[in-house]
Amino acid sequence: xxxxxxxxxxxxxxxxxxxxxxxxxxxxxxxxxxxxxxxxxxxxxxxxxxxxxxxxxxxxxxxxxxxxxxxxxxxxxxxxxxxxxxxxxxxxxxxxxxxxxxxxxxxxxxxxxxxxxxxx
Amino acid sequence: xxxxxxxxxxxxxxxxxxxxxxxxxxxxxxxxxxxxxxxxxxxxxxxxxxxxxxxxxxxxxxxxxxxxxxxxxxxxxxxxxxxxxxxxxxxxxxxxxxxxxxxxxxxxxxxxxxxxxxxxxxxxxxxxxxxxxxxxxxxxxxxxxxxxxxxxxxxxxxxxxxxxxxxxxxxxxxxxxxxxxxxxxxxxxxxxxxxxxxxxxxxxxxxxxxxxxxxxxxxxxxxxxxxxxxxxxxxxxxxxxxxxxx
Numbered sequence: 001x002x003x004x005x006x007x008x009x010x011x012x013x014x015x016x017x018x019x020x021x022x023x024x025x026x027x028x029x030x031x032x033x034x035x036x037x038x039x040x041x042x043x044x045x046x047x048x049x050x051x052x053x054x055x056x057x058x059x060x061x062x063x064x065x066x067x068x069x070x071x072x073x074x075x076x077x078x079x080x081x082x083x084x085x086x087x088x089x090x091x092x093x094x095x096x097x098x099x100x101x102x103x104x105x106x107x108x109x110x111x112x113x114x115x116x117x118x119x120x
Numbered sequence: 121x122x123x124x125x126x127x128x129x130x131x132x133x134x135x136x137x138x139x140x141x142x143x144x145x146x147x148x149x150x151x152x153x154x155x156x157x158x159x160x161x162x163x164x165x166x167x168x169x170x171x172x173x174x175x176x177x178x179x180x181x182x183x184x185x186x187x188x189x190x191x192x193x194x195x196x197x198x199x200x201x202x203x204x205x206x207x208x209x210x211x212x213x214x215x216x217x218x219x220x221x222x223x224x225x226x227x228x229x230x231x232x233x234x235x236x237x238x239x240x241x242x243x244x245x246x247x248x249x250x251x252x253x254x255x256x257x258x259x260x261x262x263x264x265x266x267x268x269x270x271x272x273x274x275x276x277x278x279x280x281x282x283x284x285x286x287x288x289x290x291x292x293x294x295x296x297x298x299x300x301x302x303x304x305x306x307x308x309x310x311x312x313x314x315x316x317x318x319x320x321x322x323x324x325x326x327x328x329x330x331x332x333x334x335x336x337x338x339x340x341x342x343x344x345x346x347x348x349x350x351x352x353x354x355x356x357x358x359x360x361x362x363x364x365x366x
Contacts, residue, residue, distance in 0.1 A: 041302040058263045108299025
């Protein structure tokens with residue numbers, strides 16, 4: 001996943017303080033969210049093309065999409081060295097952000113690849 | 121009976137791929153045109169001042185817990201004092217700013233330009249698709265849909281027994297419209313994507329009203345409960361420095 005690690009290479013720590021009250025550097029966190037969004041979009045496009053080529057139809061395709069999203073989430077969490085709270089402010093962000101946006105790109109490229117390979 | 125129709129390769133070459141390519145190119149073109157047409161707006165002196173006051177008040181509210189209570193209180197009073205506090209705006213002045221904002225010709229022109237640059241390419245492309253690419257099956261969607269979508273997706277195809285998965289090129293256009301947003305954000309960088317729905321929401325909720333935000337900042341500042349979050353920081357600093365020295 002060379003592209004994956006390239007785009008994540010600029011994740012910065014957004015929570016440096018060791019206070020009792022967590023502090024977030026807004027700019028770093030925005031940067032992290034952008035990286036997460038890009039990673040998800042990229043992976044959903046690639047996943048769409050793979051699903052189309054492999055000939056998934058119907059429900060199987062959506063299951064594949066969830067699989068790809070899960071792999072992306074695991075990759076992102078591993079990239080954050082499992083200390084998620086020092087990079088984003090809640091678990092939900094790193095797991096669920098960009099889910100729906102990626103879905104449309106996934107469906108587009110899935111349809112495209114499926115048609116090119118199987119119907120024509 | 122879901123038998124696979126075999127479709128002509130020419131459809132793929134001359135419909136699907138050109139349509140996608142054209143949409144990507146139009147998106148890129150629109151991005152550059154918007155960049156070139158962005159007119160520079162001379163900022164109004166009073167509005168900038170008010171904006172900065174709001175930013176200061178917001179910073180105070182956000183970082184309130186990091187300064188001792190004795191320093192926080194005079195700062196808060198400075199902002200929300202009834203007589204000469206910065207955030208206190210008499211009622212008569214409140215309406216003025218809003219009226220000025222909406223009758224400002226430059227702002228209206230900008231909004232119109234942005235709206236037009238969004239709507240015109242979409243309309244043109246849609247008309248082009250309808251004119252040239254109607255009346256035949258263009259693609260097959262890999263997942264099944266119910267019969268209710270038939271009229272929406274199969275507008276040019278008049279056989280009612282064809283599976284709903286076989287769609288016309290109009291639906292391929294819409295699929296591209298939504299799916300290429302992600303691609304645009306990757307190639308054009310930094311969310312300059314074709315967020316038409318987001319932009320429409322921005323347009324409708326635009327009314328930047330400085331007097332109302334002043335009042336809301338004042339309320340927010342009044343609400344803040346100060347909790348001194350760094351009571352033991354001298355001990356912590358000592359521990360950290362000791363570690364460094366060792």
